[in-house]
Amino acid sequence: MNNEEIKQNVLLAATVGFLDDSQAGATSELLxxxxxxxxxxxxxxxxxxxxxxxxxxxxxxxxxxxxxxxxxxxxxxxxxxxxxxxxxxxxxxxxxxxxxxxxxxxxxxxxxxxxxxxxxxxxxxxxxxxxxxxxxxxxxxxxxxxxxxxxxxxxxxxxxxxxxxxxxxxxxxxxxxxxxxxxxxxxxxxxxxxxxxxxxxxHTMIDSIDVRKKSKIVPNRMQTEALIELAKLRATNERRGLVISATGTGKTFLAALDVKQVNPNKMLFVVHREQILQKALDSFKRVLGGKDSDYGILSGNRNERQAKYLFATLQTLSKTDILNSFAPNQFDYLLIDEAHRSGSETYRRILDYFTPAFCLGMTATPERTDDFSIYQLFDYNIAYEIRLRDALKERMLTPFHYVGLQDYEYDGKLIDDKAPLRLLVAKERIAYVLKQLEYYGYSGKQVHGLVFCSNVLESKEIALLLTKNGHPAISLDGSDSIARRNQVVAQLEHDQIEYIVTVDIFNEGIDIPCLNQVVMLRNTQSSIVFIQQLGRGLRKYAGKEFLTIIDFIGNYKNNYLIPTALTGDISRSKDNARSDLTLQPVLGLSTINFTEVARQQIYDAIQVAKLDAFATLRSDYQDLKQKLGRIPLLLDFQKYGGIDAEVFAENNQLDNYASFLYKMKEQVELTEYEDQVLSFVTKELVNGMRKHELLLLKMLLEKKVKDEDFIESLQQNNCYLDAAVMQSVEDILSLNFFDIKSGRENKAEKYGKKAIVEHSHGEYMLNSAISESLQKSNDFKNLFVDVIATGLYKATNFKSEQPFTYYQKYSRKDVCRLLNWKKDVSAPMYGYRVGTDVCPIFITYEKDDPAKNRSARYENEFFNTGLIKWYTRSPRHIDSKEVQQLLERDENDKFKVQIQLFLKKNDAEGKKFYYLGSAQVVLDSVKEQMISRGSNRPKAVVSMNLKLDEPIKYSHFINITKM
The missing domain is CATH 3.30.870.10 (Endonuclease Chain A)
Known part of the structure; x- marks a missing residue:
């Protein structure tokens, strides 16, 4: 902007902010x-x-x-x-x-x-x-x-x-x-x-209190909710339940609190590591109280099996003679710690032997890489789930500051998956790493760091080089014994070393609360492992105000996992991943931060990643099936599974969810026409952008629907309503909207040609074939009802009282439908289409190949959050019909054609555009000019500034214009 434009924008912002907020057009970053x-x-x-x-x-x-x-x-x-x-x-x-x-x-x-x-x-x-x-x-x-x-x-x-x-x-x-x-x-x-x-x-000194002896354990909000859910589970005579709780969120205290509310005659607590037995016992004693003799340990060197509350190691308890020395019903309450391990033969032996009134499994990571279902083992009863993001918001963990920065460059290239050991441990890389560790620092007086490397040889060399550079470090890997690991951890805790360098052995099962710096010197292979490693330092500890996580990001193909892992988003949505990367959200008191080079590396990885690859969908499907204990439906994915149902709808390899179930070898039987109908509701309606069609179909599942009853339902659901939208609903459900040739196919024929809903004599009704199928085919009925329910569930993301919702994404076809146009004319639309009273404009903000477009730098330029420069197609002149239509005013000096603006960052973001609202042409900005594209001769176009009626939020402005 020039000086005069800046002055005008600041003046307008001040006027709106301090004098009159009814004036439109002020840019949000200046308000x-x-x-x-x-x-x-x-x-x-x-x-x-x-x-x-x-x-x-x-x-x-x-x-x-x-x-x-x-x-x-x-x-x-x-x-x-x-x-x-x-x-x-x-x-x-x-x-x-x-x-x-x-x-x-x-x-x-x-x-x-x-x-x-x-x-x-x-x-x-x-x-x-x-x-x-x-x-x-x-x-x-x-x-x-x-x-x-x-x-x-x-x-x-x-x-x-x-x-x-x-x-x-x-x-x-x-x-x-x-x-x-x-x-x-x-x-x-x-x-x-x-x-x-x-x-x-x-300063006033507060007398120190021995917390372990004097403080009373009071459940936090999430623990209180979990206790209520566990009680409900037992009230329905369920005998097993699972609690999923992020590392450091107090699983042991939660278990003790539940034992307190059950008050069993005898309890058995099973762990797989002897070193945490005493800690667990102490925690229970703080909650339950009672005599010391009420508590006992059963392990390799202690045998206190008569205790009311018995804490046993898996290794000792699973021995045949020891196990058989107990009566199967000896314990009323059985607790399995780290229940994700309970698929092993030794755990199964214990679970099959005992018959407690209730068995509780606790885990931070229920996901398994094998085919065993932890959920099945605990009767699919997930009593409560406390994930990392929720735990951070509830301040149950130490906040973290994540720093994603570029890794070391050699010969102008970043470290990548194929980098040889000599580069990973080069003195230049070590110097670079140490400089960053010093710059970003840690909380507290002394660094207690954990470094994750890509392989054992690298970890050993890194430890030696850190020590050589004045930062004592020891390498540990899978070949080191438990005793050796405990010894090294003790050295870290007592400030004898600064760093433990490892590969993957500390992903779980280790408790080092003093950790105040976690360093990632390796590629992210798995979101689960990433969170496990990050979580090592999240336990609260005296003097630790926050955890510093420093992630050295190289040229890795899996970089796309980083933003989704940090935010816990498993929707397989590239839009979400890009937004999280650009906006770097805040999680409670934790922050996510990327340097610009690192952010670009991750952005590039997101662009080429296949988040909806079939292998990924199959894995997510199997996980959810294990979790539910039945075949998941689309609504299950939307509610519990993380994947957005639209991932299935938009996958070009799938016609509908039934076709995915076929690939999963599930027994689903549909006729050809049922399959076509299911494809229609899936591809066209499951997005939930407009409730109208979905509400009508839901009503028609029961009986015929009169016009007035449908209108009443729309009004009750706060849906916008006029003659045009009512006709549009009929055009959609009759398939007239799709009765055009798109490429080699006719969409209406693809969906079975005949009207899905017939409308005559003031009544709507499903066609006879669908009505018959709903009566005869459970598979069709279940899947048809599922799509309608999923669409209505997703509709909550959209404002039902208007056609478009700010910052939601729409394809050109969606816009044709929601503008109530008679036909889908999206194929020839390209950048815009001037109608009689509305003109949707679709802007791709960044062109993929600026070399072919000398004007790319000047096209689609956002001046601020309320003003964008736009160009017509070529050749166009000021006196061209469509330009004159855009400029024509009515007797009240208002534009006759309303502009609706849709925008995406670049073509890699797919076919959908963010809705940014209505806009007005700034008349004195309209200019005709010549633009060259590549080697072609210059052609005339008309440029103009479009002023948004409601400036976009500054965060979205940053998302669009920055990377």
Whole structure:
């Protein structure tokens, strides 16, 4: 934008924000707004967006904590490459800031830090310089994790021109205090340590409490819900149940609390590792109380089998003579820890032998790589599920800061899957890794790190090189005994070494709460393993405020797994993966951060990945079938399985879900016509974009439907309603909409040619063939009803009172349908189609081959969140009919043709476009110009700016324009 456009936008934003919010068109990034840490709208996200687009920045902050600096460092590292720097003005007020926080600030090369030494400096302001204007966030948030992510804060985010009075006043005040402040140096920090130490002595000291002896265990919200569900399970006479709970979320305490509410005569707790027996016993004793003699251990060197609460190792209990020494009904309550292992022969022997009133299995990872079903073993009774994302939001775990950065480059190339050992352990790579570990740091006084490598030889070499460079490390792998592993863990816990370097042996079954840094020096092979490894450091520990996860991302084909693993999204949706990558969501107090190069590596991997490959769908199907204990339906996937039902609908290798079940060797029998009908409802309606057809089909499952009854149902469901949409519903269900030739096929013929629903004499009815099939074929009826139920379930994602929903994705065919057009004319539509009263415009923001389009840089350019430049097809002139239609106004000076804008980032995102709303042509921007494409002669086009009636959200603006 030029200076005048910037002034106009800032003026409009100020007018809307401070004077009159009824005026439209103000860009959202300039609008004054309150930032108070709402979901998906935190202070951190506002600061991150501003830093990504500013020319320089200045912060004035009383308090800064180490836990807020790690994610900030990721952005500042990218800004340093671009030559963008900033200033931070902070203080020693109340000796709040820890010396280590000041040390971390000194590590950042592109900031200058000064300390205000005068008493009472309590400012909280974030200032960002842009071309000709400043954006500012001023209010109550210091640079602390809680203030940026969780606390209820009041901050005003606004913009002002550089020549504005408020800008000059704020910048002048900053400059005055900057000149009076002293520069942060190592010497200043050393002197401050004494001040900080003395201040800590004067603070009110709270007497320490022996938590294990005195604190009362009170269930948190999620544990309370789990206890209720377990009680419900037993009330229906179920004898087995499974609790899925992320590592570190208190599975043992939950089990003890459930034992307390059951109050059995005798309980048996089975674990596969002797070293956790005593910890489990101590946890139960804190919850249950009672005499010491009530608790006993059965292991290789202890035999206290008479105890009321018996804790036994698998290895000892599974021995035939020991097992037979107990009566099968001796225990009322049987607990199986790490139940995902219970498919083994030894566990099965125990489970088959005992007949308790109730058996509870507990696991963090129920998924197995073999064909054994843990769910079946526990009668498909999932009492409760606490996954990582939920646990983080409930603050049951230590928050993490994930940092994804590019791995070491050699000869201009990133480390990849085929990199030889000599490159993995090259001194240049080690120097690079150590530099990053030092820069991003850790919480606490001493690093306790766990490094995952790609192979055993690499792990051994890395450990030696770390030690050689002053960071004592020991390598462990599968050949090391349990005793050796415990010994090395103890060395880490007692600060005798800094790092344990391993391959995969610490994915599960190890408890090292002191871990404050997890380093990934290997390709991500599995989302499950990724989360298991990340989870090693999430247990809470005294002095650990957060976990730093540093992931060195090379040129790996599996990089696409990273964003989905971090967010727990298993929908197989590339849109979700791309959005998570670009927007880097916040999970409770945890942050996800990628450097730009690493983000591009992952984006490229997402683009080429086959997330809906048949092998993947088969695996997900088998997992869900194990979980449910029956053949899953589409609605099951939508509710429980993670995969979006549309993945099946949009797969070109599948006509419908029945065709997938055929491939799964399931017994499904459909006639050719039933298969065609099922294809229609699956391909056209399961997306749930419009409820109307689905509601009518649901009603028709029972009986014929009168016009007035259908209208009443639409009104009850808050559906938009007029003559055009009623006719459109009839066109869709009669297949008239599809009765055109698309390529070599006629869609109506593909769907069986005859009308699905007939409409005459004021009544709707299913055709006789479908009615007969619903009576005679259970397979057809179940699958037909399933698609309707799934479509209505998905319809909750759309606003039923209007045709389109902001930021949802639509294909050209979807738009033809939802605009109530008589026929599907999507095939020849391309970029737009000017109708009598509406014109949908489809914009692909980034062209795949800019070399063929010299103007690609100028096409489809977003000036801001409310204004985009658009070009007609060629050849077109100002006086061309369709251009004149777009410019024509009525007697009220309003455009006769309404523009509806749809946009996708690039062609790799598929056939669907995000809906961005209606737009108006900016008349004085309309120009005719000549554009050359490749070697072709220049052709005339008309360019114009389109002003959105409602500017898009800034997060979506970033998603579209940044990568």
């Amino acid at each position: 004054p707004q309150l930032v108070s840490n709402q979901p998906n709208d935190t202070m951190w996200e506002h600061i991150r967006y501003e830093l990504q687009t500013c020319r320089s920045f200045s912060f004035a902050l009383a308090f800064i904590t180490e836990d807020a600096l790690t994610p900030l460092k990721v952005i500042l590292a990218d800004l340093a490459i671009k030559g963008i720097s900033g200033k931070i003005l902070t203080s020693n007020y109340l000796a709040f800031n820890q010396p280590k926080a000041f040390e971390e600030l000194l590590k950042i090369p592109n900031i200058t830090v000064k300390i205000v030494t005068q008493e009472g400096f309590h400012a909280k302001g974030y200032l960002f310089e842009h071309d000709n204007y400043y954006s500012m966030i001023i209010g109550s948030s210091n640079l602390t994790r809680a203030a940026l992510l969780r606390n209820v804060e009041w901050n005003l985010h606004f913009s002002a021109l550089k020549e504005g009075a408020v800008t000059k006043q704020i910048m002048k005040q900053f400059d005055v205090e900057w000149q009076q402040a002293v520069k942060l140096t190592n010497q200043w920090i050393e002197e401050y340590r004494y001040v900080y130490k003395d201040a800590q002595k004067t």
